[in-house]
Amino acid sequence: MSSKQGGKLKPLKQPKSDKKEYDEADLANIQKKKEEEKALKELRAKASQKGGFGGAGLKKSGKK
Known part of the structure; x- marks a missing residue:
């Protein structure tokens, strides 16, 4: 079975x-x-140079 159509078309x-x-x-x-x-x-270039936003976000307390 030798066919010329073998493989991907x-x-x-x-x-x-x-x-x-x-x-x-x-x-x-x-x-x-x-x-x-x-x-x-x-x-976007300006924002990437400055880094993250100024806020510290949520702070975890040391209490357990």
């Missing part, structure tokens, strides 16, 4: 998608999203 190739044409509203939304992502990234 190769997936069919997907056709290359055409470049999408955006109007001004779409371009504005894309730009706005990029700016928001950049701002979030900067805030």
